[in-house]
Amino acid sequence: MSLTVFTQTAQHERFSFHGNVNVGKDVTIDELRQAYHAVVLSYGAEGNRSMGIPGEDLPGVFSAKDFVGWYNGLPCNKELHPDLSCETAVILGQGNVALDVARILLAPVEMLKETDITQNSLEALANSKVRRVLIVGRRGPLQIACTIKELREMVNLPKVRADMLPADFKGIAEVLKDLPRPRKRLTELMMKAVKEGGDDKAEKCWGLRFFRSPVEVLAGADGKRATGIRLALNKLEGSGESARAEVTGQTEDVDCGLIISSIGYKSIPIDPAVPFDPRRAIVPNEMGRVQDTAGLYCSGWVKRGPTGVIATTMNDSFDTARVLIQDMEDGKLDLSVNKPGAKAITALLQTRGVRTVLFSQWEKINAEEEKRGRSLGKPREKLLDVDEMLKIAWS
Template sequence: MGPGGACWRGGGAGARRWLSSRAPAPRVCVVGSGPAGFYTAQHLLKHHDLVQVDIYEKLPVPFGLVRFGVAPDHPEVKNVTKTFGQTARSERCKYYGNVTVGRDVTVAELQQAYHAVVLSYGAEDNRTLGIPGENLPGVYSARAFVGWYNGLPENQDLKPDLSCETALILGHGNVALDIARILLSPLDLLRKTDITECSLAALACSKVKRVWLAGRRGPLQVAFTIKELREMINLPGTQPVLNPADFTGLENAVKDIPRPRKRLTELMIKTALQKPGEMAAQAAAPRQWGLKFQRSPQEVLPTADGTRARGVRMALTRLEGWGESAKAVPTGDVEELECGLVLSSIGYRSLPLDPAVPFDSQRGIIPNSMGRVEGAPGLYCSGWVKRGPTGVIITTMNDSFDTAQSVLEDLRGGVLDVSVSREGFGAVGSILSSRGVRPVSFSDWEKIDAAEVARGKAAGKPREKIVDPQEMLQLIGH
């Protein structure tokens, strides 16, 4: 028997299901409606027959980085929203958008109202370069640039200056390749996506025709995957420029490395050795892109009048060590790279949400063990705020299931006292109302969704995102 006379029975795949009980239904709230939040909720609802889950989100609209991070020309990745929608429509799940936890309601207040609180709010900031000139006009974080073309409200007024011919992206991850692809894609391809109207108009006027992607380490340490590299190589009207010298001796080195890394490196080598124009995509290509290795940014260089960026001074590096753990060490040599647009794609960063929640500012995560927040019983975390901003949606799914499993174990083992009923949104709703905050329900979101799809249909695209939260709220009569 579990707490309060509840009893457990084994389920498939090691899951445990909770049978009817005289105890009050456990109430859990999840903060953040991206993949981490929804996967945590999904696992809890699937493996516990009584638990009730409320999801809080600061924006009126759900889905986090699936909506605001996935590239517009990757619609298949967004299909997970169908599953998330099923979770949100469950009779034991409620979605409350337009609620900023830490401001509209505190974590302590949530803890009073719920048996367990799971923080899944992701990484809302970017890592800075920490070099002179990084605040000059013409320098943008990848996070802001991606948010701009994906309709993230806070980035809607970014207005990036695309009047130069050469752009430099600092970073060798999938986000860096996404940005390069968006900058160089033929407009006809982008017009059929859910890219925002405003960014499409800006890209139509863009003068950028050359994009360099620079990283501190070498070809064996790039963080992007073969799918994204292949898309970039096959981009119509665009020629890859890879220096064969960067790959000298790597044919032998790749024999003993894991297969995904081996295939990725072999594709780079093949591309580097190809004669210009050998690929259909490159025939008389007006645009080009390339990878630069073993270069670490030292300073963003200003124009003579100091008003904007004109290039980046790069320290040349050598590698110490081997494989994934190789370290880049400056050689003392430098070079200047001319570019009018600099995009820093060196990673996202989580921020502390509430003074009551422990936070490791060095690592940018909430200190935890299997998702249990250290020194804070009843408080949990999942996703990027739990493990750092790495991995794809499937990584986040598994990570969130692990956290949900910790919550289920703590319910089963009596660590969470469910003998006392908690009011859940009954209590939180009163607090929000007293502070003049009106939450957005999932059916409200479905109205916004329908309006976006209708606007998109009129423009011949899957959706036209509404980028202004006020307009979203007016649409649903808030």
């Protein structure tokens, strides 16, 4: 949802915004259910999937979630301070987030200055020594998880060339004509990058590396930080989207000083009253109806796991909304009982001493970020300190 559409929604007389509230702590799900006929959980996936390999806790290894949070100005990641003094970075995973991280690491700083990346991150990236980024996946080109838009942005990066392994694309040309159109276009773009490579005079390069899985993060002689990664070489069993990666017993070591794990996010439990499947890291549901909990619904990654792009998540939310409306029409939600709604929640938070941020107060934060951005020639300069945000909101 764009900021303009969100603003129009938020300014509707039937809309109430309660910022600075920790659901599950400041107010429980049961209390929300008592105040409303229906409650929809749509809190995404803020946890990291662990690689489960030796050395992943060494300095120099980051989750993509934290790294993205660092350059996007999340307060919880402002102290990340990644060391960008190495020449080679390895990103594990080949989804859109992985490609976004690679693009940020390699893009000319002049391009980044026009975005809302924080000044701290811009300064670090301006002094970065990273010249080569490898984006590693356990399966092959026909299973890569990114979309064509993100791949095209990598291919078109100025002063950066593609460095692919032609052997990874063996036999791909023969099956190209039978692929679904989106997959075919994506694969054609990769093969074009393999063939053309790019500007030989470019000082930076990126490459997709297929059929490889992380086995161990390698430490330097002092054992204090990451200096490389050991990868298992895989072969595919099966074909298409369902193909599985099987290890061959061979390994390959790659020297690198920065390792970013982009193997996925996971949702976390929000409240003991809400059912949660720890293995799949989702709220168990049937088409968005939370299991054994009338009036409680879910949408997005907490509903089906961290897969898909924005359009996927939008369609998923529409599905949940349709189910909710259907339950209203079928009488599964008892609308004959009056519910107090926002009034009850506002009173409850006041009683507990929780000072909320209203939407009009959030707009003060937004205006301040835009003001600071204008002075730097950027769309906005994000505030990194929550206390400062609250001070501005309540001023």
